[in-house]
Amino acid sequence: MTKFFLNGLKSAAALVIVAGSIMVLNFPAINSSAKNAVYSVLGPVERGIWNAGAGIYGFVEPLSKMNSAAAENERLHEQVNDLLVKAAQISDLKKENDFLREGLNLELDKDFDLKLADIIAKDVANDTLIINKGSRDMIDSGMPVITSQKALVGKISKVYDSFSEVTLVTSKNFSFDVRIGDGVDGLVKGQGKYCAGIDLVPRDKGLKADDPVYTSALGGIFPAGLLVGTVKEVYRNDVETFQSAALSLAFDAGGSRQVFVANGKLPLGMGTNPQKKQ
Amino acid sequence: MNRRQLIIFAILTVLGLVQVSLIPHFFSFSWLWLEWINLLDVAVAAIALLEKRSHKFSWLAAAVGGGFLDFYSRRFFGFWIIVLLAVVALIKFVVKKYVRLPSYW
Numbered sequence: 389m390t391k392f393f394l395n396g397l398k399s400a401a402a403l404v405i406v407a408g409s410i411m412v413l414n415f416p417a418i419n420s421s422a423k424n425a426v427y428s429v430l431g432p433v434e435r436g437i438w439n440a441g442a443g444i445y446g447f448v449e450p451l452s453k454m455n456s457a458a459a460e461n462e463r464l465h466e467q468v469n470d471l472l473v474k475a476a477q478i479s480d481l482k483k484e485n486d487f488l489r490e491g492l493n494l495e496l497d498k499d500f501d502l503k504l505a506d507i508i509a510k511d512v513a514n515d516t517l518i519i520n521k522g523s524r525d526m527i528d529s530g531m532p533v534i535t536s537q538k539a540l541v542g543k544i545s546k547v548y549d550s551f552s553e554v555t556l557v558t559s560k561n562f563s564f565d566v567r568i569g570d571g572v573d574g575l576v577k578g579q580g581k582y583c584a585g586i587d588l589v590p591r592d593k594g595l596k597a598d599d600p601v602y603t604s605a606l607g608g609i610f611p612a613g614l615l616v617g618t619v620k621e622v623y624r625n626d627v628e629t630f631q632s633a634a635l636s637l638a639f640d641a642g643g644s645r646q647v648f649v650a651n652g653k654l655p656l657g658m659g660t661n662p663q664k665k666q
Numbered sequence: 667m668n669r670r671q672l673i674i675f676a677i678l679t680v681l682g683l684v685q686v687s688l689i690p691h692f693f694s695f696s697w698l699w700l701e702w703i704n705l706l707d708v709a710v711a712a713i714a715l716l717e718k719r720s721h722k723f724s725w726l727a728a729a730v731g732g733g734f735l736d737f738y739s740r741r742f743f744g745f746w747i748i749v750l751l752a753v754v755a756l757i758k759f760v761v762k763k764y765v766r767l768p769s770y771w
Contacts, residue, residue, distance in 0.1 A: 406729050406751075410744030413736075419743055426737045430683065437687035445691040510690035512704055514740050518686075553740070642691040 424522070424548040427508070431520055431551070434508040438645065445642040502534075502648040503527065508551075510641070515556040515580055517542070517641070521649060522550045532610050532650045539638035540603055540614040541647050554647070557616065558584045558637065565606035566616055569599035573606070574633075576616060582641055586619065586633040595622050595631055611650075671723055674713065678727060681705040682734040706731040710750050714757040728754045 413419055427434075453460070503526070505519035521527050533541040533554045542562075545555040555562060562578035566586065574589040589595055599619040605612040620634040685705045710731050714724035732747030739746060 402725070406747065409733075410747060413743040423737055434683060434687040437683055438691075441688040441691035444688075448692070509686040509738055512685060512735050512739055512746070516740055518738070 420548050424550060427518065427520075427548065427551040431508050435506050435520065438507055438509065442643055442645045449642065502650060504646055505533075505552075505649055506646055507644060511553075515542075515559040515562075515578065515582065516545065517554040517556065517647075519552050519554055519647060519649070520550065522548045522552050524549055527552050527649055530609075532614065533647050534614060534650060535639055535644065535647055537638070538615055540610065540616050541639045541644075543609065544649060552649075556582070556641065557639075558582050564609040565604040567602050567604040567612070568595060568619065570594075572599075573604060574601075576601070576635060582637070584617075584635045584637060586635050587630065589631050589633070591624065591629060591631050593631075595619060595624075595633060597621060601635060671726075674723075674727065675730060678706060678709055678731050679734065681709050682731065682738075685735075686738045704735070706735055706746075707750065707753065711753055711757060714754045715761065719758075719762065724754045724758075725751065 413422055503521055505521040505525075505527075507517050508520050509518040510516065511518075519533075527544055527547055529544050529547055531544045533543060535541060540557055542554045542556040542559070544552050546553040557564070557576060557578055558580065559578045560580040563575055566574050566576050568574050568586065568589065572589055572593040572595060574586045574595075576584055577587050578584050586595075586601065597619050601616040601618060603610040603612055603614040603616060615638045617635050617637040617639075620636040622631060622633045624631045682705070689705070710724060710728050713727050717724055728750035729747055732744075732750040735746035735750075736743045
């Protein structure tokens with residue numbers, strides 16, 4: 389009887405301790421400090437594992453695509469030829485652009501400051517990354533996160549002292565305005581599991597596979613001109629007012645080790661508008 | 667806590683680190699339901715299945731493993747603790763009522 393009572397008492401005490409810990413750790417201030425402490429202790433190990441994973445992924449990923457390599461090669465040859473033609477045109481445009489920029493005295497490098505951060509972990513069940521830069525590095529919520537190729541990764545959703553959470557553009561319920569190809573507006577919606585789609589594109593607008601997708605400043609979430617990816621497959625229905633598409637993302641979470649956080653006086657790209665400067 | 671249990675905690679920590687830092691690289695190869703079945707779930711379920719019926723270490727493993735996952739989750743703190751405790755409770759119930767398994771430790 390005494391043993392049964394003691395066992396019951398022990399179980400009740402354990403339950404109270406677990407419930408109490410959960411309650412205490414749900415207070416925002418305590419939660420942030422605890423998470424920051426855990427990330428600080430495990431961060432260096434996690435960074436090593438993440439980099440090892442990126443290395444393995446870099447080796448395994450091409451192997452998984454061997455079957456489609458020949459078709460991909462042919463398609464890329466065609467693209468190279470197209471790009472060579474476009475490069476010649478761009479060269480002329482660049483000269484003109486340099487001349488105009490000089491004339492307007494735009495100082496792009498002063499508009500924003502990019503902070504390099506290492507990816508250390510990913511949320512278990514959401515499209516959220518953890519990076520090793522936080523409020524001590526002047527990181528703030530809402531800042532865009534991009535790759536070295538200026539491809540959009542996501543935005544800072546939560547900031548700790550030395551770490552931050554990045555909500556990926558593929559995160560469920562995450563949506564933002566984009567500009568597709570030659571100026572077609574649309575809305576990218578995250579679908580989770582590193583997948584996203586394009587929606588709300590008027591049916592009469594020409595939308596085709598491989599069209600580049602860039603951010604648009606319309607929604608005020610991201611600055612304009614960041615590469616999101618390319619159109620993968622278009623879904624058009626005669627009944628629907630809008631067409632949608634699958635999106636092939638420019639950012640590859642599997643192979644990435646580092647990202648940039650646009651940490652500046654102005655959000656990336658905002659200062660490039662001459663009208664705002666005046 | 668004995669030496670074997672300490673080793674199991676170390677293994678749980680390593681599995682947790684692998685889950686949050688290594689597995690995400692290969693997520694695109696996985697099925698949709700994988701987010702609910704992670705390495706710590708499997709490890710805690712295995713402990714609950716294989717331990718003696720009178721032992722209660724799996725409850726502690728569920729609390730510690732769940733706590734680890736909660737630190738890397740956007741859900742409220744305690745979500746994974748509750749999930750893993752529920753998994754242990756379910757396994758214990760099923761094993762006690764309907765299954766007769768060999769116990770290894």
